[in-house]
Amino acid sequence: MLQGGVAISKCPLEYPAYLTTTILALYLALCASISVSRERDQGTLEVLFCGPMNHGSYLMARFSEQIVLFCIALCCVTVYFTVMSLVSGLELGLRFWSTIAGSVLLASYTSAFGLLVSVLSKNPRTATAVFLLVNLILIGIRTAASVLSGTSNEVLSASVIYLKLATVVADRALRWVSPFSYCTWLTDAVELGDVRIVAIIVAAAVIYTALLLSLATKALQRRGVRTGQ
């Protein structure tokens, strides 16, 4: 926001980059969430598993496809923002680059979660509904905590103050499991130069992804690849 022709900002392109990468990651994860259940629904999964294919490699291939697609899209996004930065004079900054790097963790977590939901769901519609519901709750808590914590208590009524407290506590609790919360935390840690927290968050994100993928593999083995199983 310019005031008297002057503006002071930490990283004006961080929020647009966060929004863009979040939409991208969610879109690709949504595709992942319907992929397995749709293939099972259409019977193509059964045909596919007639060949030398195991459950783990199938899901890894699906996951890799999403991540590769995300990385391609991320390259386009980075080029776009770099051009905009050069044209406008707005600095990209450390927070922008950490948001871009952190979005890969976001995409991997949401894609793995999408695959798990897809494996567990009976049909693509259920998978979509469950995936969107869970992610919208997580995004809602993050957004509410972000908006409300930036608002002074002096302008809020007592009931809203306690709502604010509840969302902030929920956001703090979800910091370790919600990718939307820990990616923001990662950006803050990078800004502060807190290498330990950065390492913990990256490790946690990798572990979550691996855990979700192994759960999806187990679930696929149990449910099988035939329609109606």
Next chain:
Amino acid sequence: MTALAPVTAPSRTSVLCFLVGSMLLMSCALHYAAASSVPEMEDQFVYGLTVWDGLTYTSGLSPQPIDEIHIIADSDNILAPYDTRAYFWPITGEYVADWSSKQILVEGVLEVILDGRVVETIALETYTLRYPEGFNSLNVEVLTGDRALAAHEEYRQAVSDFNEAADLYRQALAEYNSTIAEMFRQMREEGKTFSKEEIPTPPTEPEPPSYYVQSVRKAFVVNLPGGQYTIRVRQDDRIVPGSTKKLYVFDPRRSGLSFVVRPEDSYTVALRSDSEEHTLYLAKDIPLYIQLFDVEEYSSYHYTRLMNSANPTAGLGMQNEYVWVISSPQRPDLRIRVYRGNRIVSEIDEKPYQVVQTQSSALGYTIVEWDPTATEMMGPKPTFSAFRLHVPPGEYRLQAVFSSGEPISGGGRALRGVRKIGHFWWTALVPLFLGLGVYTVRRYSIGTLQSAATRLPEDS
């Protein structure tokens, strides 16, 4: 009753019931309204607080219903244990003490507990606050024990000396005025003239003490490293009821140098850049006036609770936020070095400036360098002191340095000219059209394949 005449007997009863009910409700509401304007006082133990806020001392209160106190680590903080009358004032949403009706110091020692173990026992101590540059100054120091007594005695003596000097001055002034009046009378009535040497010089008005020392009181002076403690007041072998509280002692997360930026055309509305990650964007070719202050970054939750200790909802929901707090008066000992790439393009010194209103009836002002020799025209004091920065559009780096040239930690900022990019809005639609293009091509390809497939049996 005329109004009730057309109403039948059962409905008349209902109307009467309604009227009686309404009157009861109204009387209840009136009673509530009357009661709500007189708060309910309660005798209770409170801690009167005089806490360090990073820049100066702030007064507060920790009433019994609020079980936590927040103070900054490694600073002297005053916790005065009082038995008083306190009440909740809903208009400001905080507890208030009625000191004038009851204020009894509770004797005892303050026990500081960490991990269930008493780590420090603090006795009541005489203390005072000394304001070396006057009561309205932010510069305050806590003096304890004999130093407090000596400082207060010295101040009391200085005030007494001033009062004596003021009495003498008033007498001398009265004598002077009567002498002058007599000389005027002689000039007027007797035509007498006086030489320059005969005219008496007026007495010099004595200066009051430039500093202030508060009266000496007793309290616990608490200075602890960061951590979460429990405190309580012990009287012999019993704990004073209501004195047990959590004591949060917090450290700053980071410290740095704040750039307070005043654009020339809106100098009263300053922008603040507190951390080195900030970039200053300039959309116009205008001079900037920059002031430098030391800053420290604290947890918003702890700091808000420190500043509003008697407000039960203060700081709630701010646990994840941080706030930069100015921790020094304006730094006069620094310079700003302006870099373009690796080349120093200028080095600016802080100067005093005066805001001069335009001479005509139209609104407006200009900012000019204050001239100490033209105080009649410009006023006795400058409006503000700042670094004036006016650079052509481009990309710069500002670095605050000591007069020796050594850069100060946290004192760097990027300065960039920014261009409007509103006319590039259409670029956001590129992916959409690209997607539509891919979709159309794919549909066309599938359509071609399908038609080829349907033609195949006819040919064969």
